[in-house]
Amino acid sequence: MAKRKNSEKYQIIIAAATKVFAQKGFYQSKISEIAKEAGVADGTIYIYFENKDDILISLFEEQMQAVLDNMNSRIVTLTDPAKKLEEFAWTHLNLIQKNKDMAEIIQVELRQSGKFMKEYKNEKFSEYLNIIENIIMEGQESGLFKKSVVPNVAKRAFFGALDEVSRCWVLSSRRQYDIKTVAKQISDYFLDGITASSGATGIQA
Amino acid sequence: MAKRKNSEKYQIIIAAATKVFAQKGFYQSKISEIAKEAGVADGTIYIYFENKDDILISLFEEQMQAVLDNMNSRIVTLTDPAKKLEEFAWTHLNLIQKNKDMAEIIQVELRQSGKFMKEYKNEKFSEYLNIIENIIMEGQESGLFKKSVVPNVAKRAFFGALDEVSRCWVLSSRRQYDIKTVAKQISDYFLDGITASSGATGIQA
Amino acid sequence: MAKRKNSEKYQIIIAAATKVFAQKGFYQSKISEIAKEAGVADGTIYIYFENKDDILISLFEEQMQAVLDNMNSRIVTLTDPAKKLEEFAWTHLNLIQKNKDMAEIIQVELRQSGKFMKEYKNEKFSEYLNIIENIIMEGQESGLFKKSVVPNVAKRAFFGALDEVSRCWVLSSRRQYDIKTVAKQISDYFLDGITASSGATGIQA
Amino acid sequence: MAKRKNSEKYQIIIAAATKVFAQKGFYQSKISEIAKEAGVADGTIYIYFENKDDILISLFEEQMQAVLDNMNSRIVTLTDPAKKLEEFAWTHLNLIQKNKDMAEIIQVELRQSGKFMKEYKNEKFSEYLNIIENIIMEGQESGLFKKSVVPNVAKRAFFGALDEVSRCWVLSSRRQYDIKTVAKQISDYFLDGITASSGATGIQA
């Protein structure tokens, strides 16, 4: 029972499940499909995972930790909160581009109240959102961001914007804009708004 | 057959399904539960709907049309694009508050690629997003919004922000802020950004 | 309850059921299909028939009586047992040709042990076979037919030959031979056999 | 999958299905009954068969091949076409006596247009009938059988006679005559007819 994680098989199954879940969705995916994709017997999966739910949760925790570490390591190099948000957007989109299957699972399956959002306390995801919240609070403390902004709401607004844009971006085959452009657009909306008037922002390259 | 939409039973079943799907998610919901909730026999459901999938799709189409009509009728009364976006935010959140079950289904089930996003062309949802796109383009034409904004990306960013905020807002029992406040926050972020120095923002960067 | 038979609806339903059963088989046929074919409501069928089984049995009894009467009236006009058998063959095939649906039901559904051959004592069918038996016994008494022939076996052999030939004849669209020819062939096999040698039979017609 | 025909379970299920189908008929038989009869779980059946239809078809193909091989191996030892027909009759009845359940299924279920005769091309059965046709043609070539006989019709007449006789023979519990006698009767009718005056038959008619 204290098995897993280190085992090679564990990782192989996680990878197979990621692919299958992304393709068909959690409820549509069959253990036998995951087993086949992983090149193991159905029963083998139950040596490494409690049950089907456990695969999804493990998969998520596993990947989310990596995502979290990566994001933190990139943000920490910057000081300007505005730059940090831009970096967040870029890193997030980049992650999604490189890891479409995982992205699809996070966006689709783990959002579902159906099973997880309610029973499973999604702490890693909260941590991820809190990176944004911290940047915003930092910006408010330094006087860069408006005091009127509610960090708890703003973090979700920013993440939601990124997420929704990336959703169609992931699902559509023809990519119209590159990551850099899209990330910049979103963080610009969020930082300066879409209103033209506000001072000399028009120049703002 | 002929989907007697006018029938009272049809509406009762739609209502029951809305409640059950919202509570448990589509795949977790059983026909027998919907029947029980509706106070009809299991078989009765199949008089009004082709199958389980058809319930979800019908439910969505049915409600989405109402949502769409309502949103359009509210937007049309305003002329200022900025006010329109604010109105959109408020109306959207209001709808969600009054119709939590339906909101949950739209946010969770119909987003799923797992079954519907791929097979079922979600046109009503596209129309909904296009309301935002049209407002943005209108604002750009009148010189109110920046020309650099890409309406197709911005509409998703705005909707995503709203959606993500409303998600936790729907799911959490304790409501910290009222609709008006939250809607204003989000449309403000989007219109003017979170950066403090509006006016002198030109210096920024 | 002392309803039916005389009623026009009763006959309409019988006719509709004949068509539907012939097309799809008993178990594959739905009450609603019969009702539709008959142009009545589903419930109406239960005014004239006890249940689905009753339709098949009634249909059979009803038709079989007519078949029986017709066959008897034709046989009675002849005196030569050999001619009678030939007439039987011709009349049987003729009936089948004119009444394909009914024929298919008799051949297929009423043969089934699945429900009827075991529970339902098929007396009309026995009577029909007994016409043949009587002809054979008559022929034996007059010295025309061999005494070694067992009427009870021979009747089935003769009917079986007719039935099997008519089966493919009914089912196939392209009719290679006409009734007269086929009826003559079968009764000839039965009367004189297929062996060439037996005396001057080669000349025979 | 891959229909492990060699598997012991596969054969056990075929045997159970044969029994149950023969007893109740295809549509009246329930998967759970077959499973119970076979001593396996319902689900196990679906490891070896696609669905209920597949059981019947497999069962038929499986058995029919054996029947066909057996019949051919017996016929080949004889040279006289008349003897071959007699042998066919005896072998057929013998098979039915030893394998009543299978016989009932072939006679009843596989005859049904209701489902199988239309969708499923019953080739094995055609091959079986063709054995008779070949014997008749052989007899005609050697001058033993009348040239006027149409092999395609005669094969069905002969088979039909055998089949109908065997049907009541299978279904009735009290057996009046033994196989040998019945087989001889039928082949005699077919070879020499039931008419008494063989030799002077030329006068007849």
Place this chain on the structure above:
DNA sequence: TATGAATGAGAATTCATTCAT
């Protein structure tokens, strides 16, 4: 550990039959 055949609870769906109108 690994396997994969076997299990059997569970779910969607069908359809003969009823009965209030």
Place this chain on the structure above:
DNA sequence: CATGAATGAATTCTCATTCAT
């Protein structure tokens, strides 16, 4: 008599999970 919406028992088939090898 006629209707057809409603019923719900019954059935096929699925698939997560187990366990003997």
